[in-house]
Amino acid sequence: MDTIAAFSTPPGESGLAVLRISGSLAASICDRLFVPSSSKFAKPSDMEGYTLAHGYWDSIDEVVIACFRAPHSYTGEDVYEISCHGGQAIRQAVLDSVLAAGARAAGPGEFSRRAFCNGKMDLTAAEAVMDMIGAQAEKQAQVAYRQLMGGVSRVIHERTDHLYGALARLEMLLDWDEEEERPEDRALLVRELEHSEQELRHLAESFTGGRIIREGLAVVIAGSPNVGKSSLLNALSGRDRAIVSHIPGTTRDTVEVDLSLDGYLVHLTDTAGLAIDSHDPIEREGIIRAESALRTADLILWVLSPPLPSEDDRRQEEARIDRCLMDGKELLLVLGKDDLRLSLPKEEDPAYYAAERYPDLPTITWSDRSEEDLQRLKDTLVRFIEGGTLVMMEDDREVTSRDQVKSHGEGQSHGLLTHARHKAAVDRAVELVGNARADLQTGLSFDLVAISLKEALTELSTITGEDVSETLIEKIFSRFCIGK
Ligand SMILES: Nc1nc2c(ncn2[C@@H]2O[C@H](COP(=O)(O)OP(=O)(O)OP(=O)(O)O)[C@@H](O)[C@H]2O)c(=O)[nH]1
Ligand SMILES: [Mg+2]
Structure with missing residues (x-):
């Protein structure tokens, strides 16, 4: 096999950059291009210390060379790693010198492919x-x-x-x-x-x-306009990512944010309020995008807040919720603006409505003013990732997911x-x-x-x-x- 070389560090300015050379010519390339910094070392390819890079005729940089001799290297071949200063010009000069001395520019994944072909790792390890x-x-x-x-x-x-x-x-x-x-x-x-x-x-x-652990949990926030969806996204992500206002229809497009909860990756998407019979073309496009986001969700946070929509609007919202459930989506009803609930008559309280209309769906109360609510919601999401269930204690009542026994695999595996x-x-x-x-x-x-x-x-x-x-x-x- 020929000898390949490429920078393992990303392009751009950095303190150091690491060029990797792998193959039978790697040692001789190093000996031709570099000069030992001390007489202690006979040849640059023997040394693990400072060496002066010559890149043919002009001195380029002071570098450090680390050698890994075959078969005790990443690829199983002779591998040399040259740490030079990470400026654009220096990187280019070091790479050009190495290529001119007989190496070939490595393609994507070529070092790992050699490691696989030389039996240093199997395919699962390479993917890892x-x-x-x-x-x-x-x-x-x-x-x-x-x-x-x-x-x-x-x-x-x-x-x-x-x-x-x-x-x-x-x-x-x-x-x-x-x-x-x-x-x-x-x-x-x-x-x-x-x-x-x-x-x-x-x-x-x-x-x-x-x-879900590898790709991240896709969580989509949905509900009628003005129920507090964007406030929920901002609270979970800890920053003002989406515009919040008292005007219904504020969010027109989907707003995405990635966050880490207890070390788990979560992709959170806020959507346009699912207005009923909207005639505004931009709002309608927003709703199409919201519905498409819902189809890709691992978990939907459906926000219901006071004041509840009119009877007709509620029927249409229910049809949307039912469609998500029929698609097999996991759905958590978020009873939003909980701080306003105390002053509400029963018929306007989302909690009563949810208990009556969706007795089997898991619910969680939520106010963007409560740190405790935020922590409880985060804990619920983590529990869902770890166990595939939405089990939680609410008002001393155990509320469970529709399919509590469905778990993300057990024990060791x-x-x-x-x-x-x-x-x-x-x-x-x-x-x-x-x-x-x-x-x-x-x-x-x-x-x-x-x-x-x-x-x-x-x-x-x-x-x-x-x-x-x-x-x-x-x-x-x-x-x-x-x-x-
Ligand atoms: N009292 C109270 N008000 C809230 C709460 N969450 C949001 N609000 C307010 O409700 C209004 C609407 O909030 P948004 O987060 O913009 O609601 P939205 O669902 O994203 O609205 P659209 O994007 O228009 O669909 C704002 O005035 C918020 O300050 C809450 O927990 N309690
Ligand atoms: Mg919004």
């Missing part, structure tokens, strides 16, 4: 590297680190070992004569496959929580699968193992059952990259940044 770099919130970084350290591969290998065990038993039975086959052999295999199927299913379920690619492969494996089990139960011949099992094993091996096409490798590494 990108996740580590992209992590905005602590928990994203934690799940990525767990994956980098082999958390996902280990579980996949465990599940694969089970299936290989079943396949070995199956192939042993294949060698026997038909008269020798005993019903208990078939029954034992069926039980083994049932067990594998269940474990794989658990693993697939861990994706619900895993996806909680949030383990974070990539849609992994989830899709596990889903296909579940189906194939299920087919194999059903075929065994219906008395199909062992060789046909073995085909399904082998296909399931192939699916699982695409996750770690043991059996993976060149096209998929290309697709994965092209998403990486240059220098990684």
Whole structure:
């Protein structure tokens, strides 16, 4: 393989910038370009200290060289990391010198691709590297680190070992004569496959929580105009991101803000008030955008505040809420402007209305004047991310999500699968193992059952990259940044 080079630090001005060189020419390039700063070192490629960079004829900079010799390096090849000063001109001069000395500019993800091809990391670890770099919130970084350290591969290998065990038993039975086959052999295999199927299913379920941790929880705030949606966004994000006013229809477009709650990434979206029968074209466009945001939500905060809308308007709002529920959306009713509730007659109180019309929906009271309410809402969101439920105590009454038992995967495997690619492969494996089990139960011949099992094993091996096409490798590494 040729020798590649690229800066691993982003462009722009910085104190230091790190250029990485990987390949068989890396040492000789360093020896040609750099001069040791002390006679203690024979050659620049031997040293881990200051060296003067010469970039051919003019001195460019004083740099530090760190060497990692093959195979004990990130890529498994000789790797040299040159830390120079991070100015535009210096960076360019150092890179140009290295390229002129025989290296080639590395493409996106080329270092990691070499690490994968040289067996330094499997595909899940390579994907985790990108996740580590992209992590905005602590928990994203934690799940990525767990994956980098082999958390996902280990579980996949465990599940694969089970299936290989079943396949070995199956192939042993294949060698026997038909008269020798005993019903208990078939029954034992069926039980083994049932067990594998269940474990794989658990693993697939861990994706619900895993996806939310890796991608962030998409929370959309919706409701009628003027109910306090933008105030809610501002309170949760801790800054005046959206304009708040007493005039209904203030928010026309969606307003998005990212925040970290207890280390979890949350994408919060404020929407235009869902006015009924609006004739204003801008407001109507805002409503279309609000409805499209609702379709992408993991959780909807539907704000109901006094004064309640008229009977007709309420029916239309209910139709919208029902549509979200029919789409399978999780929805939390936020009983807003709680500070005004005390002075309200019962028929104007959103809490009574919600209890009557939506007895099964979780609710939370909210006032933008209460620090306690803010903390309670944040706790509720965190609990939802961690457990997939909206369980909370309100007025000594336990209010629960519609589907409390639905959890984001349990115990050890909680949030383990974070990539849609992994989830899709596990889903296909579940189906194939299920087919194999059903075929065994219906008395199909062992060789046909073995085909399904082998296909399931192939699916699982695409996750770690043991059996993976060149096209998929290309697709994965092209998403990486240059220098990684
Ligand atoms: N008393 C009280 N007033 C609130 C509360 N939250 C918001 N308000 C007020 O209600 C009015 C509307 O607030 P916004 O946050 O702009 O409401 P909105 O739902 O975003 O309104 P649109 O964008 O027009 O749909 C403002 O005057 C706020 O100060 C609250 O908890 N209590
Ligand atoms: Mg608003």
